[in-house]
Amino acid sequence: MRIKGECSRSGLRARSANITACKGFTTLAAPRAGSGHPRMKTALITGITGQDGSHLAEFLLEKGYRVVGMARRASVDHNERIAHLLDRIEVRQGDLLDQGSLVTILEDVAPDELYNLGAMSFVPTSWAQPVLTGEFTGIGVTRILEAVRAVKPDVRFYQASSSEMFGKVQESPQSEKTPFWPRSPYGVAKVYGHWITVNYRESYGIHASSGILFNHEGPRRGLEFVTRKISSAAARIKLGLQEKVSLGNLDARRDWGYAGDYVRAMWLMLQQDEPGDYVIATGEAHTVRDFCQIAFEHVGLNFEDHVVLDPTLLRPAEVDTLLGDATRARNVLGWQPEVSFGDLARLMVDADVALQRRLVGRGGDA
Ligand code: NAP
Numbered sequence: 001m002r003i004k005g006e007c008s009r010s011g012l013r014a015r016s017a018n019i020t021a022c023k024g025f026t027t028l029a030a031p032r033a034g035s036g037h038p039r040m041k042t043a044l045i046t047g048i049t050g051q052d053g054s055h056l057a058e059f060l061l062e063k064g065y066r067v068v069g070m071a072r073r074a075s076v077d078h079n080e081r082i083a084h085l086l087d088r089i090e091v092r093q094g095d096l097l098d099q100g101s102l103v104t105i106l107e108d109v110a111p112d113e114l115y116n117l118g119a120m121s122f123v124p125t126s127w128a129q130p131v132l133t134g135e136f137t138g139i140g141v142t143r144i145l146e147a148v149r150a151v152k153p154d155v156r157f158y159q160a161s162s163s164e165m166f167g168k169v170q171e172s173p174q175s176e177k178t179p180f181w182p183r184s185p186y187g188v189a190k191v192y193g194h195w196i197t198v199n200y201r202e203s204y205g206i207h208a209s210s211g212i213l214f215n216h217e218g219p220r221r222g223l224e225f226v227t228r229k230i231s232s233a234a235a236r237i238k239l240g241l242q243e244k245v246s247l248g249n250l251d252a253r254r255d256w257g258y259a260g261d262y263v264r265a266m267w268l269m270l271q272q273d274e275p276g277d278y279v280i281a282t283g284e285a286h287t288v289r290d291f292c293q294i295a296f297e298h299v300g301l302n303f304e305d306h307v308v309l310d311p312t313l314l315r316p317a318e319v320d321t322l323l324g325d326a327t328r329a330r331n332v333l334g335w336q337p338e339v340s341f342g343d344l345a346r347l348m349v350d351a352d353v354a355l356q357r358r359l360v361g362r363g364g365d366a
């Protein structure tokens with residue numbers, strides 16, 4: 001429950017009065033033990049403005065959590081994905097590049113669970129900005145783990161690891177035991193983030209888990225990722241707003257799932273008595289061409305009439321194929337995906353058709 005109020009730096013002081021204060025809001029704190037209510041858990045999410053951050057925040061609110069998100073300051077609003085949640089969550093300014101901000105947030109928020117989703121997550125950009133990618137996506141994990149060690153060592157910590165770590169795959173399907181061979185600066189940074197998480201678990205006994213998530217998508221996916229690029233193009237072409245879409249490697253194969261299913265797996269990992277590493281995947285791989293075919297067919301179009309191959313979109317080193325084996329997640333967490341590949345493509349196209357219609361209705365450039 002939230003009450004508009006003065007912003008205060010002294011979250012700790014305010015909390016002692018059963019009220020926390022931040023960023024223009026005061027929030028009634030969790031009912032205390034002995035009050036007759038079960039204690040409300042607090043979750044802190046880095047990367048809350050991203051695709052997964054927004055789904056996870058929704059999921060945790062449903063579970064009755066107090067949800068606090070960390071977001072970096074921007075000169076323009078980047079809360080589009082969490083706009084509908086802003087009256088139910090707290091957003092704190094912080095940056096994975098800034099150690100002090102991480103320490104302060106952990107002190108003020110005192111989370112029970114910490115989901116580290118913040119990262120530079122677009123693979124092609126990692127070749128253009130390899131050092132910055134290493135700082136955000138790799139060393140950023142150490143920064144936040146150091147803050148955990150200093151301030152809240154009993155927090156349950158989730159690290160957003162990636163199937164990109166498997167890169168040039170050494171076996172198929174890929175499981176928790178498959179060796180890594182990353183193929184991009186992003187993949188290399190994620191391998192670092194993964195191993196530092198394992199290391200803090202082994203060195204300091206932190207309840208730190210690493211989810212090795214295969215590609216997961218949905219209507220909130222960034223427009224630069226291939227599935228959303230295709231679903232948006234199919235919608236716009238159908239509505240006469242665009243004629244063609246340029247793509248790179250149509251033969252790349254990915255194990256694509258739905259983001260809403262995957263955030264459930266993150267939470268399940270932190271509910272286990274013992275921390276661990278888990279592959280999260282559907283166990284089915286499809287090509288970019290397959291996604292094009294289903295997406296365009298859904299709006300009555302033939303993708304071959306609209307897709308243009310652009311060699312500049314090919315990558316310096318490609319991950320040709322990824323296929324996950326999520327047996328451990330199924331057996332230990334009881335997790336399995338609910339949305340199929342075909343349904344995922346169709347729901348993304350439907351959402352983009354609706355979005356483009358809204359934009360046209362508003363007179364914007366859809
Ligand atoms: P996303 O939509 O790109 O979101 C990334 C988030 O990280 C955004 O909120 C972004 O904030 C934030 N961020 C970037 N740099 C930061 C910094 N220096 N300090 C604090 N926050 C920062 O990514 P996603 O798809 O939700 O993925 C979430 C996480 O899972 C990422 O770590 C990604 O690498 C990993 N992952 C994703 C997939 C997938 O298929 N989606 C698969 C495996 C792993 P801004 O809004 O300010 O940019």
Ligand code: G4F
Pocket residue numbers: 121122123161162163164213214215216224225226227229246247248249250252253254288313314315318319322
């Ligand atoms: O959608 P993508 O850009 O995703 P990618 O590179 O697999 O990375 C995503 O999944 C990872 C998990 O494995 C995450 F860790 C990472 O943060 C991100 O969420 O590209 C998928 C495939 C690639 O093989 C790419 O070469 O699609 C191919 N592709 C073909 N044409 C294209 C395009 N990718 C993009 N982005 N744009 C194209 O025009």
